[in-house]
Amino acid sequence: MKRREFMTTSAAAVAAAAFQPGLALAQAGDARLKAELDRIFIGDVNLSPETATSRGFDKGARAALKFRLDDESAAGRAKRLAHARRSLQELEAIAPASLSDAAKLQRDVAIYTLQQRLTPEQFQLDSVRRPYRIFQQGGSYFSIPDFLNSQHTIETRQDAEAYLSRLSAFRQSLEDDTAYQRQMAPRGVVAPLWSIDLTLGQMRKLREPAAADSTMVSSLVRRAQEKGIAGDWSARAAKIIEDEVYPALDRQMALMQELRSTTPAGDGVWRLKDGDEIYAAALKDSITTDLSPDEVHRIGLQQVAELSEELTSLLDAAGYKGANVGERLTALNNAPEQLYANTDEGRAAMIASLNDGVERMQGLLPRAFSNVPNEPLEIRRVPPEIQDGASNGYYYRAPLDGSRPAIYWINLKDTADWPKYQLPSLTYHEGTPGHHLQLSYANTSDDVPLFLRTLFISAFGEGWALYSEQLADELGAYSGLEKAGYLQSFLFRAARLVVDTGIHSKRWSREQATRYMVDTVGFADARSQREVERYCTQPGQACSYKIGHNKWAELRQRAQTRLGDKFSLPWFHEVLTEGLMPLEMLERRVDERIAQRMRA
Numbered sequence: 001m002k003r004r005e006f007m008t009t010s011a012a013a014v015a016a017a018a019f020q021p022g023l024a025l026a027q028a029g030d031a032r033l034k035a036e037l038d039r040i041f042i043g044d045v046n047l048s049p050e051t052a053t054s055r056g057f058d059k060g061a062r063a064a065l066k067f068r069l070d071d072e073s074a075a076g077r078a079k080r081l082a083h084a085r086r087s088l089q090e091l092e093a094i095a096p097a098s099l100s101d102a103a104k105l106q107r108d109v110a111i112y113t114l115q116q117r118l119t120p121e122q123f124q125l126d127s128v129r130r131p132y133r134i135f136q137q138g139g140s141y142f143s144i145p146d147f148l149n150s151q152h153t154i155e156t157r158q159d160a161e162a163y164l165s166r167l168s169a170f171r172q173s174l175e176d177d178t179a180y181q182r183q184m185a186p187r188g189v190v191a192p193l194w195s196i197d198l199t200l201g202q203m204r205k206l207r208e209p210a211a212a213d214s215t216m217v218s219s220l221v222r223r224a225q226e227k228g229i230a231g232d233w234s235a236r237a238a239k240i241i242e243d244e245v246y247p248a249l250d251r252q253m254a255l256m257q258e259l260r261s262t263t264p265a266g267d268g269v270w271r272l273k274d275g276d277e278i279y280a281a282a283l284k285d286s287i288t289t290d291l292s293p294d295e296v297h298r299i300g301l302q303q304v305a306e307l308s309e310e311l312t313s314l315l316d317a318a319g320y321k322g323a324n325v326g327e328r329l330t331a332l333n334n335a336p337e338q339l340y341a342n343t344d345e346g347r348a349a350m351i352a353s354l355n356d357g358v359e360r361m362q363g364l365l366p367r368a369f370s371n372v373p374n375e376p377l378e379i380r381r382v383p384p385e386i387q388d389g390a391s392n393g394y395y396y397r398a399p400l401d402g403s404r405p406a407i408y409w410i411n412l413k414d415t416a417d418w419p420k421y422q423l424p425s426l427t428y429h430e431g432t433p434g435h436h437l438q439l440s441y442a443n444t445s446d447d448v449p450l451f452l453r454t455l456f457i458s459a460f461g462e463g464w465a466l467y468s469e470q471l472a473d474e475l476g477a478y479s480g481l482e483k484a485g486y487l488q489s490f491l492f493r494a495a496r497l498v499v500d501t502g503i504h505s506k507r508w509s510r511e512q513a514t515r516y517m518v519d520t521v522g523f524a525d526a527r528s529q530r531e532v533e534r535y536c537t538q539p540g541q542a543c544s545y546k547i548g549h550n551k552w553a554e555l556r557q558r559a560q561t562r563l564g565d566k567f568s569l570p571w572f573h574e575v576l577t578e579g580l581m582p583l584e585m586l587e588r589r590v591d592e593r594i595a596q597r598m599r600a
Contacts, residue, residue, distance in 0.1 A: 029098025033107055034449050036094065040087045040110070041451035047071075047080050054151050055454055056399025066152070067165040069144065072176040077126065081118070088114040102578070105589060106452055109581045113455060116285050123274055125189070126180075128282040128539075131269060133180045134256060135191035135537045136198035136389030140173035141206060141249060145216050146383060150396065153403050154223040160233060163220050167240045174248035178255055188272055190263040194510065195537055196256050198389045203253050205385045211242035215385065267513075267536045268504040279504040282540035287547040288459045288582035293505035296543055300497025303546065304520060307491040314484055329488060329522025332481065338419035347381060347412045350423070354379045354410070357427040364475045365433060368569040373440035376405035377431055387413040391534060392527060393426055395435040400443060400454070406436055417527040422485040428472040429489070434465035441576040448579040457580040458541055463548015464576075466493055470553070492521045493546040500535045500542045510536055551583045555590045562594050571597070 045052045049065040052058040058066035070076065091111050096104050120128050130138055148167065154160055184190065191199065211217065217237040224233050264271045269279050283293060291299075308325040315328040322328040332338065340346040358377060365372045375398060382390045390411050398406040408430040411417070418426075428434055438461060442453050469486050472478065478486055495517055502508035502516070510532055517528040535542045560567045575589060 027100065029094065030100050030103040033091075033094055033099060033103050036087075036090050037106070037110055037449035037451040040083075040090075040114075041449070041454070043083050043087065044451070047076075047083060050147060050151075053147075053153075054396075054399060056401030056403050059401070063158075066159070066162040069140075069166055069169040069173050072140070072173055072180070074180075076176075081121065084114050084117045088118070101592070102447070105578070105581065105585065106449060108585060109452055109455075109579070112288075112582055112585070113457075119281055119285065123278055123281070124187075125278070128278050129285055129541055130538055131189060131272065131278060132191040132195070132537055133177055133184065134199060134252070135195045136202065137391065137534060137537065139199070140170065140177050141199075141203050141252065142386055142389070144170050144173055145206065146386065148216060149219040149383070150380075150407060151404070154220070154229070155227060155403075157229050157231065160220060160224050160229050160231065164233075164236055164240060167216060167220075167237060168244055171244040171248040174245070174252050178248075178252045181252075181259070182255060185259055185262065188264045190259050191537055192267050192271075192510075193260060193263050195533065196260050196263060198533070200253060200256055202386055202389055203249060203256070205388075207246060207249050207253070211238040211246065214238070214241050215383070216241060216245075266507070267510040268507060269539045270504060270507055276505070279539050282504075283501075283543060284540075286458050286540035286542075286544040288457065288544075289547065289551075289584060291547065293501045296497050296547065297501040297505070299550070300494050300499075300501070300546070303494035304491060304498060307487060307494055308520070311484060311487045311491060314487065318481060318484075324519065325491070326519040326522040329484075330518075332421065332484065333416075333419045333522060333524065335419070338421060340415040340418070340420070342415045346415050350412070350415060350418065351379050351381070351410070353420075354408075354423060354427050354431075357424050358431045361428060361432050361472065361475075361477060364472075364477060365437070367475060368433070368471060369437070369573050370570040373437065373444055375436065375440040375443070377408060377436050378405045379408045379410065379431075382409050382411040382413075384413075387411050389530070389533070392417065392530065393430055395430045395439075397435075397439045397456075398443065400450075406439070408436065411530075414524075414526065417524055419485075421481040422488065424478055424482045425469045425472070425486040425489040428469050428477065429465045432468075433471055434468035435461065437468070438464050438576055442579050445577045445579060447577070452579045455580050457582060458544035459548040459551070459583050460580045460586060461548075462545040463550075463552050463583070466490070466545050466549035467552040467556075470549075488521065490546075490549075492517075492523070493549065495520045496531075496535070496542040497546055499532060500540065503532070503536055504539045548583065551586065555587060559590060559594050563597055566597055566600070 045055065045057045045062065045065070048070050049058065049068040050070045052062055052065040088111065091107060091114070094107060096107065099107060120126055125131050126133070133139060148163060152163055152166065154163060181190070212234060217234055220237050221234045224231065269275045269282070272278060279293065283296065284290065287296070311325050312328065315325070315332065320328045320331050322331060340350045358379070362374070392411045394409050396407040396409070398404065410426070430436070442448065445453060469489055473483060473486055499508070499513045499517060503513050513532045513535070514525070514529045517523060517532060518525055521528070556572055559572055575586070575593065578589065581589065
């Protein structure tokens with residue numbers, strides 16, 4: 001499907017395939033698979049209005065979805081699970097023998113994805129990687145204001161009315177979260193005490209302004225004015241916030257205050273019933289391999305030692321001394337020439353430098369990629385009202401219809417968290433050739449069904465983004481101490497393997513994990529603590545980066561060794577056009593491509 005085109009019915013997709021001349025049996029099976037995957041995708045969209053907006057499918061026949069938010073009630077969750085179970089049965093009923101090799105892989109990836117959706121059921125959770133409904137980086141209070149501001153587009157009066165409708169629906173989202181959290185509390189499924197305190201602090205910041213001064217009001221008013229859409233948007237939005245949103249938020253804050261005294265002690269998911277099993281499931285979901293927590297921990301320790309040695313040599317040569325690599329990096333972090341002013345002007349200068357980095361890299365990409373997409377990318381500051389608990393950097397992919405650009409977010413609570421030498425590797429990770437390039441290939445690949453085109457598999461995607469930092473070095477994108485930033489980024493991800501497994505498998509405390517991160521990686525204390533707090537409440541996900549990178553690097557080396565002169569970077573990177581997949585399937589696919597290349 002081309003950008004800005006919309007699929008009408010899965011039957012139309014089948015008919016289009018059926019009338020192509022010379023279809024073999026396998027191709028007929030492919031048409032059936034594509035139709036089923038399209039049906040699953042549209043089912044997902046219909047059950048998730050927020051997904052419809054983020055993917056650009058809230059228009060035309062589905063325009064009504066733009067007026068709604070996801071149904072997070074028990075009934076809404078049950079509908080999504082039923083859809084996943086039914087879809088899995090339909091896919092399993094398609095015989096692999098009726099499919100081409102490409103379609104077999106697509107079937108396997110889709111089945112894997114649906115099975116992972118159903119895994120949390122055995123623990124009576126919504127998610128094994130995000131077991132808590134309300135925490136410092138999760139819950140409607142955290143996500144909906146940002147969603148309305150950055151993903152709900154406003155081009156017409158109807159879009160502005162839809163914004164108001166969603167603002168009103170925000171009340172029910174908060175109530176559903178509160179009801180779910182109240183239901184889970186007797187089982188001890190409550191975020192750690194420090195997380196509750198961070199959460200309450202962010203809720204107070206959201207609640208603090210008079211309704212008319214809320215950023216949820218100003219976002220609507222500003223964008224309606226920019227498009228010349230007349231209306232009393234400020235008064236109408238403020239009334240919804242005053243009468244509906246704030247009272248629901250007050251009730252949620254009261255519950256979280258109450259739960260402060262009841263939440264189980266500890267920081268890892270071991271504090272929950274079946275915590276070890278939950279962590280094993282979360283880790284497998286994140287790294288898409290069968291490595292055990294102990295194996296991941298050992299890999300992390302080994303790679304921390306190797307990278308620390310390499311960084312020590314580089315920093316010693318640059319004159320930065322210390323008892324360990326963490327002290328050397330801390331000295332570099334605090335060098336005045338490395339720091340932007342912690343002011344609005346300093347933040348603007350930093351974002352300007354990030355944009356310059358994206359532009360420079362765009363010119364280098366043709367050396368390593370074919371048919372390079374040129375999809376727009378915006379770099380924005382994380383909204384101040386959520387920056388205390390938000391990640392340090394993250395990426396929002398563009399919708400398929402191109403109605404808004406992709407966004408690379410950076411947390412600028414304190415510019416000292418981002419010394420200049422670290423910024424290029426961050427940009428190459430979040431932007432190009434990292435997430436933005438990889439997901440642009442996925443978004444625009446006509447050969448990949450919509451259901452698979454819009455997936456995000458962390459080990460593949462985050463592993464690719466980390467590999468992209470290495471690729472940037474090979475393309476000559478770093479200068480001076482910027483290479484230290486790239487190596488520090490790798491060291492950081494290796495330390496995550498140690499820290500995540502330490503927290504959830506070896507019962508490290510938040511404080512112990514933060515100290516290890518500061519001493520090992522040399523990040524500022526506050527930045528390190530925010531990272532560790534993320535790992536505590538989202539088990540396993542932090543391990544996907546380095547495990548994924550290890551696999552990408554291993555597979556590229558394998559291809560180079562076997563193919564010799566037949567190897568090229570553009571050829572190897574073409575696997576991105578086939579969409580995301582678990583690492584074990586990626587390995588299988590690369591081996592198949594190597595065999596095909598050797599026969600050519």
